[in-house]
Amino acid sequence: MSAPTATHHPSTPVASAARSESPTLRLVRRTFRHRGAQIGAIVLLALIAASLAAPLLTSRDPNAVDPAATLQPPSWEHPMGTDHIGRDVFARFLYGGQLSLRVGLIAIVFGATIGVTIGLFAGYYGGWLDAGSSWLTDVLLSFPDILLALAIIAVLGPGITNAMLAIGIAFIPSFMRLTRGNVLAIREQGYVEAARAIGVRDGQILLRHILPNALRTLLVLLTVGIGAAILAGAALSFLGLGAQPPTPEWGAMLNAGQKFIRQAWWLTVFPGLGIFLSVLAINLLGDAIGDAVAGTAPVGGKRG
Secondary structure (H helix, E strand, C coil): CCCCCCCCCCCCHHHHHHHHCCHHHHHHHHHCCCHHHHHHHHHHHHHHHHHHCHHHHCCCCCCCCCHHHCCCCCCCCCCCCECCCCCEHHHHHHHHHHHHHHHHHHHHHHHHHHHHHHHHHHHHHCHHHHHHHHHHHHHHHCCCHHHHHHHHHHHHCCCHHHHHHHHHHHHHHHHHHHHHHHHHHHCCCHHHHHHHHCCCCHHHHHHHHHHHHHHHHHHHHHHHHHHHHHHHHHHHHHCCCCCCCCCCCHHHHHHHHHHHCCCCCHHHHHHHHHHHHHHHHHHHHHHHHHHHHHCCCCCCCCCC
16 A cells, blocks of 8 residues: 655645735725725715816816805806805815815824824833823823814914914824834834844834834824814814915815805805815724724834
């Protein structure tokens, strides 16, 4: 009787693809398995595309005044009606979307960059830097985000640039605290200890081992923070502290339309709908990213 021969079972293409798939691609794939993420992405992309394509979708100047066409309801000529001085609301909605969405993105990127940088070094090195940043974070977090932004605007003065700066500063402590907490846990992991043992420099450890894993949970805050920043920017413009007339911006449009809410509902409904849909879409994406991050393994163990 002949001896049994050993058989080789090659890995299936699916298994090979799963092993070779990058963590980023895996995170994206898991995120868009969620129906909420799919809906949110479609709505958000539609708003972004419409805003960017404003010159193609309308030939009207958003600031052009037509006294003969004041407070006209939505029609084929004016899809979203006109305001109290005859400006086309559809044109102002599209161009206002460019500014409102840009405010949220720039403000949160500014706040995240500073907050993550401080939290990264504070959590890794500890000492006086950690103590000082923790104290500052506690002080800043004692103020609601919008109240802190209002205090900063009071010092800097009204204007869309100052509003973005104020919103970004208001989000710094949230990113500092979350980053510091992540780093405190990650720096004790075995792959970080192994990197130190073989002489990898601190900068490489921070950039190649700690930051990629800290960013996984920060992605959720970053995504949801964009929606919160859009809402804060609209609130500041509504109060007259952000975009200044005649600049089209959704919050400023709400402020201008509130005086005519009984006789011209379209002046508040359409900009309010833009704010609502953009924030809702971003929050749906944030929830899906949070679920995807919870099921994604950490990255580490690379030798530098």
